[in-house]
Amino acid sequence: MRVTTIHAAGDIRLEERPVPVIGAPTDAVIKITAGCICGSDLWPYRGENPITAGSTIGHEMVGVIEEVGSEVRSFKPGDFVIVPFCTCDNTCPNCDNGAHSACVNGGFTTGGQGEYGLVGQADGSLVKTDGMPDPSMIPSLLTLSDVFPTGWHCAVSAGVRKGHTAVVVGDGAVGLCGVLAAVQLGAEKVIAMSRHESRQEIARAFGATHIVAERGADGAKRIKEITDGVGADAVLECVGTDDAMRMAFQAARPGAMVGFVGVPHGVKLPVERMFAKNVGLAGGVAPVRRYLPELLDLVTSGTVNPGLVFDSVMPLADVAEGYRAMDERRAIKVLLQP
Amino acid sequence: MRVTTIHAAGDIRLEERPVPVIGAPTDAVIKITAGCICGSDLWPYRGENPITAGSTIGHEMVGVIEEVGSEVRSFKPGDFVIVPFCTCDNTCPNCDNGAHSACVNGGFTTGGQGEYGLVGQADGSLVKTDGMPDPSMIPSLLTLSDVFPTGWHCAVSAGVRKGHTAVVVGDGAVGLCGVLAAVQLGAEKVIAMSRHESRQEIARAFGATHIVAERGADGAKRIKEITDGVGADAVLECVGTDDAMRMAFQAARPGAMVGFVGVPHGVKLPVERMFAKNVGLAGGVAPVRRYLPELLDLVTSGTVNPGLVFDSVMPLADVAEGYRAMDERRAIKVLLQP
Known part of the structure; x- marks a missing residue:
């Protein structure tokens, strides 16, 4: 064969x-x-x-x-x-x-x-x-x-619940499935971070209510604007790089959870920020x-x-x-x- | 004054x-x-x-x-x-x-x-x-x-539920209050890690069912024995050092949560282990x-x-x-x- x-x-x-x-x-x-x-x-x-x-x-x-x-x-x-x-x-x-x-x-x-x-x-x-x-x-x-259960696991690990605002970092297939999962789990606002039009389209088809094309500090600023200055209730990190993880923690409100399903490559977790803001992390191999x-x-x-x-x-x-x-x-x- | x-x-x-x-x-x-x-x-x-x-x-x-x-x-x-x-x-x-x-x-x-x-x-x-x-x-x-709400927050962050086996790393006042919290939240087995007799006594008075005096690999081995080889459902990290955090992740079963409330000093989170074992972390300033x-x-x-x-x-x-x-x-x- x-x-x-x-x-x-x-x-x-x-x-x-x-x-x-x-x-x-x-x-x-x-x-x-x-x-x-x-x-x-x-x-x-x-x-x-x-x-x-x-x-x-x-x-x-x-x-x-x-x-x-x-x-x-x-x-x-x-x-x-x-x-x-x-x-x-x-x-x-x-x-x-x-x-x-x-x-x-x-x-x-x-x-x-x-x-x-x-x-x-x-x-x-x-x-x-x-x-x-x-x-x-x-x-x-x-x-x-x-890919779908992996996106789902990310949303479950991030604790997405009815009425939540969820942010999805990563517009690959897993991230897009994370959007779909967050919508199905009842999130009211689902913010897909994506700079690619074809991926934005699928995110919207899956139920994303907002698209944020900016990254880093600019991306965090946009998310603060969308969430009335509070930050997201749940964040799905669907990449596995240090930049993506950093973005995820910047997007999270105090007391939020970050779900992660991208195999970590060079990720250093911001333990002091996690502690100061009570932002947790859960996830892994789906x-x-x-x-x-x-x-x-x-x-x-x-x-x-x-x-x-x-x-x-x-x-x-x-x-x-x-x-x-x-x-x-x-x-x-x-x-x-x- | x-x-x-x-x-x-x-x-x-x-x-x-x-x-x-x-x-x-x-x-x-x-x-x-x-x-x-x-x-x-x-x-x-x-x-x-x-x-x-x-x-x-x-x-x-x-x-x-x-x-x-x-x-x-x-x-x-x-x-x-x-x-x-x-x-x-x-x-x-x-x-x-x-x-x-x-x-x-x-x-x-x-x-x-x-x-x-x-x-x-x-x-x-x-x-x-x-x-x-x-x-x-x-x-x-x-x-x-x-101290009591801080121990409580650790147990809540670790997701302690009825029937759970919980491990508490740290036998300071916060750790002892973590034992008390885990018991009150319904944990069936509560394992206090302590080498000090006076602290072990208080842990028992608070409802600890097991005391483990060993640390590191030996401590992890004892916890595996107590949990039929599986590991703990919930782990409370009540110290804030890298050794304590490492111990906490060694004690956790796949899919468990570690709660943490000790101000982190020199802690490096084991992101690869967290990913591979689906062990999450939550907590912070209570x-x-x-x-x-x-x-x-x-x-x-x-x-x-x-x-x-x-x-x-x-x-x-x-x-x-x-x-x-x-x-x-x-x-x-x-x-x-x-």
Whole structure:
């Protein structure tokens, strides 16, 4: 089968590898209907994370079960499933606590930018649809693998509640899903920080009430104006850089929470400011499985359309171009069709 | 009147100064019944905070109103009041949001280790008792000025809920009040980290179910044992050092919250660990006024006896010895009688 590999910064290849086989009795093999490129894939692509040359890359996918291990009870070949980027047994104490991404039997999905994927802890990790979905639903279903629950986790971690004013730092696909999540969780004002017209449009489609194009001190000033000088009740940091984190804390009102879901790169937390202003921080690797039943309902009922974040669809053969397009911010998020 | 001043590290004096006078129409002058020394007073005493030579020190007090400004409506001379260490109007947007310590008209109380104190925003800041309290109640009432609501804020910030396992890092008066708060908020197991027998005793009196004397990796190991390998649901960091913060994050289970109320000194937050384990952090300067009605009820009803943290009572004249006793950890917390 063909699967995407990374050999060095900027060196993405589509290679022939054996179709994965069931290793553990809890595994499942998935024939991938759609995969995609994640913002976090750009860290190694840009040389900012270590790379094992020739390793597969890609952790988001939806598809049809091809084969299951002997202990898998809830799924059978032919089921259409959402594959969370992090796997879990959904029964350990961490899963019971809602921290599925720290499952004691968990791991990460790989091979998502390919033809077949291998998923561990299939019973605990996967969620299936009622029958085969309409092709028009595939993009939104694919967002359930990572980007939508990650934005959702950011909003939940930021404590977004009815009537809140929420600020979203970052206009990538996660940030846009954070806008969608904040709106769904009842925020009255949702301020998307974005300088890109195409991203602003999606933010508005997701329910953003305000767009702030300024950054840094100017951005903080605009947010103060919008919030009558108080600051935001909840802030979603959806990037992972020190600048973005700094912006998030500048936007927060005293007593607010900042949610964060961007893998931190060079972030130094402003502990003195946090203390003086009582601004907390929570978040991390999204416990996708925890949110899936609720978010799948939102998608299948047509309440939300997170698939809008895919502004580019490419055949798997063009994966290297997909990376270039996202790296150069020509594309928000690229959907890959095997 | 006599009031405590600090001139240099280790140089505490009791000096004659004029009795404070009403400056703003929202002020009140308090004849102090009891004041005390705060753990945070030890930072300048130890030379770890900048000092303005000759400035007054001390911010905790209870006493009787001597005089009020022309706009003070809710209090009159003769009322016995709790004086929060941070003042607030209790009406601004930050107060409405429960962030009273960031009140736009707020400030800090001073002169608490003296005979008379001046309090700003009297109507918003103060809470009075029903009549003059019995002298036996004074220590517990005095804890409402800072240390008990600060421990309470730590537990609230850590998200302590019914059935939780809570760990308290720090066995100073704030940490001990954190134990009391965690118990009152319904924690099933409360683990006090303490190596001092007299402090362990108070922790037990406040409801601690476990004492862990070990620190660092050994302490984390003991907490893992007590929590069946999972870690604590909520951790209260009541010190403010990097070691204590590190300990707090080691004790937390995935998805937990760390509350923090010790003024951070040299703390570097472990953002990568926080992200990987989904362990959040919240807290800061305690919004005392927010909690006062509830905590005053707990005290006056006899439900709790936070005054136990005062293991030493001295006349105001001995204030310098009080500082020495706390600095050398001979005393947990010193109550001063003017």
